[in-house]
Amino acid sequence: MADKIKITIIGGGVGGYPAAIKAARMGADVTLIEQNFLGGTCLNWGCIPTKSLLHAGEVVQTMKESKTFGISCKGYSVDFKAVVKRKDTVVKQLRQGVEGLLKAKKIRVVQGTAEFVDASTVQIKDTGEKIKSDKILITSGSRPGTLKFKGSDGSDVLNSDQVLALKVLPKSVVIIGGGVIGVEFAQIFHRLGAKVTILELLETLVPGTDKEIAQSLEQSMVAEGIEVITGAGVKEIIQKKGTNKVLYTAADQEKSVSGEKVILSVGRKPDISSLKVDNVGLVHENGAIVVNDRMETNVPGIYAAGDVIGGIMLAHVATMEGECAVSNALGKESIISYKAIPSCIYTDPEVASVGLTEEEAKENYDIEVGRFPFYACGKALVINRTHGMIKIITEKEFDEVIGVHIIGPRATDLIAEAVLGMTMEMTVEELAHAVHPHPTLSESMMESALSLYGGAIHMP
Amino acid sequence: MPVEIVMPKLGLTMTEGQILEWKIKEGEEVKKDDVLFILETEKVTYEVEAPEDGILAKIVSQNNETVPVGTIVCYLAREGEDLSDLDIALPPAEQEETIAREDQTTPPVLDQVAQTGDRIKASPLAKKVAKAYTLDLFTVSGTGPGGRILRADVEAAHEQKKSSVVKSEVQPVSAAEDRLVPFTGMRRAIASKMLASKVETAQTYMSVTVDATKIVEYRKSLLPVVEEKYGVRVTITDLMMKITAGAIKEHPVINTRWTEKGILYLGDVHMGMAMALGEGLIVPVIRNINNKGFAQIAIDRNELIRKGKENKFLPDDISGSTFTLSAMGMFGIEQFTSNINLPENAILAVGAIIDKPVACNGEVVIRPMMTVTLSYDHRAIDGAEAGKFMRTLKLSMENPIQIFA
Numbered sequence: 086m087a088d089k090i091k092i093t094i095i096g097g098g099v100g101g102y103p104a105a106i107k108a109a110r111m112g113a114d115v116t117l118i119e120q121n122f123l124g125g126t127c128l129n130w131g132c133i134p135t136k137s138l139l140h141a142g143e144v145v146q147t148m149k150e151s152k153t154f155g156i157s158c159k160g161y162s163v164d165f166k167a168v169v170k171r172k173d174t175v176v177k178q179l180r181q182g183v184e185g186l187l188k189a190k191k192i193r194v195v196q197g198t199a200e201f202v203d204a205s206t207v208q209i210k211d212t213g214e215k216i217k218s219d220k221i222l223i224t225s226g227s228r229p230g231t232l233k234f235k236g237s238d239g240s241d242v243l244n245s246d247q248v249l250a251l252k253v254l255p256k257s258v259v260i261i262g263g264g265v266i267g268v269e270f271a272q273i274f275h276r277l278g279a280k281v282t283i284l285e286l287l288e289t290l291v292p293g294t295d296k297e298i299a300q301s302l303e304q305s306m307v308a309e310g311i312e313v314i315t316g317a318g319v320k321e322i323i324q325k326k327g328t329n330k331v332l333y334t335a336a337d338q339e340k341s342v343s344g345e346k347v348i349l350s351v352g353r354k355p356d357i358s359s360l361k362v363d364n365v366g367l368v369h370e371n372g373a374i375v376v377n378d379r380m381e382t383n384v385p386g387i388y389a390a391g392d393v394i395g396g397i398m399l400a401h402v403a404t405m406e407g408e409c410a411v412s413n414a415l416g417k418e419s420i421i422s423y424k425a426i427p428s429c430i431y432t433d434p435e436v437a438s439v440g441l442t443e444e445e446a447k448e449n450y451d452i453e454v455g456r457f458p459f460y461a462c463g464k465a466l467v468i469n470r471t472h473g474m475i476k477i478i479t480e481k482e483f484d485e486v487i488g489v490h491i492i493g494p495r496a497t498d499l500i501a502e503a504v505l506g507m508t509m510e511m512t513v514e515e516l517a518h519a520v521h522p523h524p525t526l527s528e529s530m531m532e533s534a535l536s537l538y539g540g541a542i543h544m545p
Numbered sequence: 546m547p548v549e550i551v552m553p554k555l556g557l558t559m560t561e562g563q564i565l566e567w568k569i570k571e572g573e574e575v576k577k578d579d580v581l582f583i584l585e586t587e588k589v590t591y592e593v594e595a596p597e598d599g600i601l602a603k604i605v606s607q608n609n610e611t612v613p614v615g616t617i618v619c620y621l622a623r624e625g626e627d628l629s630d631l632d633i634a635l636p637p638a639e640q641e642e643t644i645a646r647e648d649q650t651t652p653p654v655l656d657q658v659a660q661t662g663d664r665i666k667a668s669p670l671a672k673k674v675a676k677a678y679t680l681d682l683f684t685v686s687g688t689g690p691g692g693r694i695l696r697a698d699v700e701a702a703h704e705q706k707k708s709s710v711v712k713s714e715v716q717p718v719s720a721a722e723d724r725l726v727p728f729t730g731m732r733r734a735i736a737s738k739m740l741a742s743k744v745e746t747a748q749t750y751m752s753v754t755v756d757a758t759k760i761v762e763y764r765k766s767l768l769p770v771v772e773e774k775y776g777v778r779v780t781i782t783d784l785m786m787k788i789t790a791g792a793i794k795e796h797p798v799i800n801t802r803w804t805e806k807g808i809l810y811l812g813d814v815h816m817g818m819a820m821a822l823g824e825g826l827i828v829p830v831i832r833n834i835n836n837k838g839f840a841q842i843a844i845d846r847n848e849l850i851r852k853g854k855e856n857k858f859l860p861d862d863i864s865g866s867t868f869t870l871s872a873m874g875m876f877g878i879e880q881f882t883s884n885i886n887l888p889e890n891a892i893l894a895v896g897a898i899i900d901k902p903v904a905c906n907g908e909v910v911i912r913p914m915m916t917v918t919l920s921y922d923h924r925a926i927d928g929a930e931a932g933k934f935m936r937t938l939k940l941s942m943e944n945p946i947q948i949f950a
Contacts, residue, residue: 483670483673483674483677484673485670485696509668509669509693510669510670510671510695510696511668511669511670512669512670512673514669515669
């Protein structure tokens with residue numbers, strides 16, 4: 086029997102650990118190096134902890150609206166420490182789960198920071214151990230982006246990692262950056278009881294999202310009581326005792342808003358800072374490692390995947406890329422496809438989309454747009470979540486579904502149907518003809534499709 | 546009405562069946578499930594049973610007859626039915642109609658293309674796009690998950706189909722009905738001869754492009770003379786046959802036959818000329834062409850064409866050629882290859898005369914050019930020999946006056 090192929094994976098986040106498991110399944114001898122916690126950003130400082138906090142906010146919301154359902158709730162209080170503890174419990178349990186999975190697959194997990202020695206060797210900075218292997222996969226992930234301006238380095242100015250480490254709930258928060266991370270933090274702190282202001286440089290929240298959907302989200306957040314200021318260019322943060330004055334210009338006027346804490350949520354940057362990639366001549370651009378559609382870098386035998394290659398920096402994309410890289414590294418050709426990648430915002434209402442936005446679609450196709458509002462969906466009324474809609478974009482020639490955008494209850498779960506469909510090259514006909522269970526939110530998907538294909542049933 | 550019993554379709558690929566044996570005689574009584582006749586396809590023999598009680602009123606297709614699927618082979622009369630008005634001389638059109646008809650009384654059609662069509666692994670979008678292109682998805686290979694056909698695969702296949710010179714054999718996915726035309730004797734003969742030509746010889750090809758200026762001029766001056774004297778019009782083909790025969794005389798290896806014992810060199814040149822006739826192909830022969838002038842060749846050719854049209858060929862008119870010439874100028878075909886007309890060893894494919902820019906004494910001039918292609922059996926004729934023949938042919942064509950040399 087031939088020797089097993091040795092593969093070393095640098096980074097145990099959602100790019101790295103699923104790749105490690107896949108490599109082990111494919112018969113490789115796998116070493117996984119993690120400098121911090123298994124599960125990486127997603128599990129420890131991103132997806133999971135923020136969703137845990139968002140859910141706490143949803144519980145608050147449920148209490149607030151309990152009267153609507155005829156349930157009287159005699160007051161509630163937010164114990165922020167307990168909320169954080171719950172979050173930490175969830176994270177810890179999932180992390181232990183990952184450890185268990187890796188152990189079961191006999192994957193060697195090395196704690197430490199990896200540095201490249203040569204194209205087949207990495208050294209653990211902390212212990213000096215040199216690890217030689219046939220293939221190396223870099224999944225070192227990303228770190229929070231920063232903005233440099235006067236006062237941006239103040240002690241009350243927090244990035245997302247620092248926000249998640251807060252032990253005390255701030256009374257007021259100014260969030261700079263109204264992207265996905267910003268709006269989620271906004272709702273968390275608002276619902277847990279803080280006064281929240283979002284400053285977004287562009288004209289709408291969540292730039293890049295379908296405009297109609299983004300506007301709908303903004304309306305919803307404003308209606309809830311979150312202050313949203315768009316077109317706001319932040320100039321300076323002046324730290325005073327217990328408060329921070331954030332100076333910005335909007336509509337050519339100098340203005341300011343104050344908060345106990347300021348959150349900088351201006352995206353994330355690929356992180357290759359500790360890898361010493363120049364030792365092996367890896368090509369990188371703007372900090373992101375350059376790869377081809379097989380996840381191969383310019384150095385034979387070295388692959389990269391996930392946030393560290395830039396592109397779409399989402400957990401599920403990292404996982405897909407990591408698996409693609411491992412396939413190629415172990416001799417099974419795989420070419421990455423970014424055709425139907427869902428992206429989600431876990432606010433209430435949730436936002437989820439796949440494919441082209443209406444604006445993008447118009448540039449390339451002759452399109453039709455179908456919409457179905459949740460207020461016409463029985464199940465949405467039952468759960469008192471009628472804000473939002475499902476919007477389907479098709480091209481007219483063959484009725485291919487080229488974009489689906491949802492704002493509303495459980496949008497992030499509902500989008501999976503559209504992802505499957507678009508992966509299979511569905512046309513609107515299939516979506517309209519598939520029988521959807523009643524009463525469910527998913528009926529809105531069928532109704533939206535029907536509005537493009539013969540007419541919706543529950544719309545005049 | 547008597548029950549019509551048709552040749553059943555036993556499988557996807559079955560197009561015809563042969564009646565091997567009638568088990569019931571005309572006029573005999575049959576019970577339901579009695580074996581009426583045995584049929585044979587390329588793959589199986591099959592017993593066809595009576596769908597109900599009755600009398601075998603009329604046998605339409607006799608023993609050993611091969612008929613297309615769906616053709617009525619007999620009529621079964623129910624008790625008390627009047628058989629006198631039974632018209633057995635069905636026009637062919639009506640026979641074809643029965644192919645499409647689903648009759649409960651006929652044996653079941655076992656497989657249908659439509660069912661298979663549903664099972665194809667292709668994305669809904671790919672199916673729609675294929676339909677728009679009238680492209681059969683069975684001819685497309687998929688690159689999606691599990692070999693699924695995606696739109697990109699259909700687009701690729703469509704591009705390939707568009708750019709392919711060879712006409713695709715696939716049937717378009719359309720509503721038009723399929724039509725089966727039974728083989729004629731001539732078609733079968735052509736088929737076996739063409740196949741034999743491809744399979745049994747070492748066919749090789751060689752082309753040369755010739756300046757046809759003089760040949761055109763030569764014909765121009767001959768035309769009024771011959772027409773006035775003999776009442777026939779000399780064609781370029783007539784000139785080509787004569788010139789080719791002259792070149793053959795200088796290269797006897799071209800005028801040979803492959804035999805068991807050796808290569809048979811033939812003394813005389815009998816020129817075959819490939820001719821389309823109705824729905825087939827035939828090669829009438831101009832005998833001893835080297836002894837004939839242009840006028841006689843034109844007269845012979847006209848006579849052969851007339852006989853062909855009137856279906857009056859005698860065996861001698863269409864056999865015994867030693868070399869064949871096939872001309873496609875009338876279709877504007879610039880260059881093509883012909884299948885050797887066995888048992889000959891070579892055939893010449895003569896293309897259209899087309900005005901083209903050519904280099905002449907360092908200048909670009911427009912000249913009428915013609916490309917001729919020799920197909921030769923490399924077993925008998927070496928490439929060098931073929932080349933020498935083609936050189937002679939080219940020289941003769943460019944200087945037709947040397948016929949008088």
